[in-house]
Amino acid sequence: MILALFAAAGCEPRQPPGQGEVVGASDNLLLHEGSQWGTPVEVLPPGPPDAHGSRWWQLRYADEIGGVRGSRLVIVDAHSAWAQHPYAGYVVRVPTSAKSSATNPVVVQEGAFILMVTPPAVVDDEKMAELEREVARLNALGGEAGLYPIFSLRTNRAGETAIVYGWQGDRGIQRDDRVSEWLTARTPYGAGTWVDLLPP
Incomplete structure (x- = not known):
């Protein structure tokens, strides 16, 4: 037994x-x-x-x-x-929150949208470096002022580069108008333009 x-x-x-x-x-x-x-x-x-x-x-x-x-x-x-440590290609996940503050920022869920902050344009190396610095500034501002910091640069198939919010390598985020409101209140870019990544 x-x-x-x-x-x-x-x-x-x-x-x-x-x-x-x-x-x-x-x-x-x-x-x-x-x-x-x-x-x-x-x-x-x-x-x-x-x-x-x-x-x-x-x-x-x-x-x-x-x-x-x-x-x-x-x-x-x-x-x-x-x-x-995260492997190459690992998509960093973000938590979900309903409140916005420096210690509890607006965060997002994975989805099919990105927010276009600047219009896509062909840029030279000098302009690219300037955009990279601006992305770093926006992410730092987001961390301090209540927005989860996932600003980045995205280059489309036409070779045009733009500052976007929510692009995570192979997917986007769910549309959340609080992000547009944050962008309007704290940056010179206005509300930005939401882009659906899924084909029509």
Whole structure:
């Protein structure tokens, strides 16, 4: 009977890791690397499976002073609790919030839209550098003034580049007029233009 109980216990499937185990796995990775990032400021539960069928917890740590905003990320496999830094092509997820403030910013959900902040245009290297600086400024402003910082540059098939909000490599965000309101109130660009990425 005792042997049967041990055998039954040994056949039980491994339970998915909980948040405590996930944070511990991330801590171990950072400890092994010699990184001192402190406690994660945001822990998102597993999202939809990626292209390889894996689902990941996402942990975000406080930004390094003078560093790239949002670059301190660790992802943890929802099945094995394996911790690693985001792989090439990983789409950073953002939380959902209903309130807007510096500590609880307007954030967005994945969807099929991007907000065109500036009109697309062919630009030279000097103008491209200027646009990159403006993107950095807008993201810093968003972090300070209540908008999740996902401004970026996007170049279309015609070789025209624009500042956009919500582009995440292979997808956009859900349309949210609060983003347009924020843009109108705090920048010289007006409300911007929402663009549907899905073909008609």
